[in-house]
Amino acid sequence: MQGLREIRRVLRRSGRLSLVEHVLSRRWWLRPILKALDPLSTALWGAHLDRDTEAIVASAGVSRIESRNLALDVVKTIHAWR
Numbered sequence: 267m268q269g270l271r272e273i274r275r276v277l278r279r280s281g282r283l284s285l286v287e288h289v290l291s292r293r294w295w296l297r298p299i300l301k302a303l304d305p306l307s308t309a310l311w312g313a314h315l316d317r318d319t320e321a322i323v324a325s326a327g328v329s330r331i332e333s334r335n336l337a338l339d340v341v342k343t344i345h346a347w348r
Contacts, residue, residue, distance in 0.1 A: 287344055331345070
């Protein structure tokens with residue numbers, strides 16, 4: 267979160283942050299699977315599978331967010347504007 271706030275701070279007005287991120291799926295059948303696998307993926311690779319990245323980016327204080335699903339509602343592009 268602190269890193270996202272710093273990115274927002276240094277973006278010029280109307281600057282855009284672009285991410286390709288794995289996120290917690292909103293699909294009812296996939297969500298519990300990702301939550302169950304999260305401890306394993308965290309231990310092996312340090313990657314969390316159960317984060318709502320769009321909500322985290324929004325809480326950093328950006329003015330607008332757009333996202334696009336790339337794969338199974340798990341991999342997304344997220345664009346955020348200052």
